[in-house]
Amino acid sequence: MAYRKPEVIRSGGEHPFPISPRTIVIAVLVLLLAIWLIRGGPAYTVAPDEEGVVLRFGRYARSEQPGFHVKFPWPIESVETPKVTEIKRLEFGFRSSGQGPSATYVSFMDSGNLLKEAQMLTGDENVVDCSMAIQYQIRLADVRDYLFNFGPNDVEATLRDIGEAALRQAVGDHPIDDVLTTGKLEVQQEIEEKVQELADQYGMGIKITAVKLQDVQPPKQVAAAFKDVATAREEREKIINEALAYKREQIPEAEGQGEALRQEAEGYKAARIAEAQGAVARFKAIALEYDAAPEITRTRLYLEAMNEFLPRVKLTVIDEEAGVVNLKALTGPSSGVVRAPQVGAPQGGVGAPEQSPAAGRGGRGRADR
DSSP, X not given: OOOOOOXXXXXTSOOSSOOOHHHHHHHHHHHHHHHHHHHXXXXXXXXXXXXXXXXXXXEEEEEEOSEEEEOOOTTTEEEEOOBSSOOEEEEESEEEESOGGGOEEEXXXXXXXXXXXXXXEOTTSOEEXXXXXXXXXXXXXXXXXXXXXXXXXXXXXXXXXXXXXXXXXXXHTSOHHHHHTTTHHHHHHHHHHHHHHHHHHHTOOEEEEEEEEEEEEOOGGGHHHHHHHHHHHHHHHHHHHHHHHHHHHHHHHHHHHHHHXXXXXXXXXXXXXXXXXXXXXHHHHHHHHHHHOHHHHHHHHHHHHHHHXXXXXXXXXXXXXXXXXXXXXXXXXXXXXXXXXXXXXXXXXXXXXXXXXXXXXXXXXXXXX
């Protein structure tokens, strides 16, 4: 068998699969075309939470609603798709990251830089530590202002400066008691109105949706004293509320009693008037009878009076012939008998009581109440 010399492939020789420069150029062109179609091609999609802003040679051309759209390819037209429904959040005096159980929170009590951001003076020249959160979103009618008046990161930086200035101004306009307790809602409202006013003046194209004071407290050096003051204030409010509750309970009761007394007085008044009117009518009737028969009427009236009066009378007999007035109580079995008076009695006048045998000689009986 004959010996065969091995082939030696020298470097720089021809490749079994040669790649020509034309092939490389075509591949690069295809890759650039794919990138162009993806990033700047004629078709694009606007998500439901976005608004499409089409720019023609860098100038605003039109706005598009969510959905599939077409445009002139880049570099003639380009599109921006800001998220107009997203609620953005800006934090002052604290920082948070993440959501749910894995969220982290750093307050001004944990960081010196955040403490400088949160520490400020109140209207009565007290120091207070205050953290705040501002929520905002792009205003749909002002998307052009949001995109063109500020750079990509300038909106947040400008809003942070505006928010901090508004926070310090609002806190500086109120005493510390209002900032810590009862005036927090008013302070929040003032901050929101001021931030929105400045954002509109600067043409930022955003809408402030909420301003929330997160943590407002005095410096830790005097926190214990402020806590005692807050406790006393709460006790005062509790006592005031109890007094108001007692007032609301007692006033209706007193009004009811007053109304009952008034009704009773009205009833008494009506009864007395009716009684007086009845007495007047009776007197007038008797007067008419008296004018018709004076003697008979006088006698009848006398008898009626005696009939009402005598059952309550206690009789005594006075002996006029004795040297002294001898009053003998006629009670018991030997008491005198009083008979009904008769008209035209010969002695003693009408209705004179009959002389008792126990009166002695010359004695005469008189009635004594």
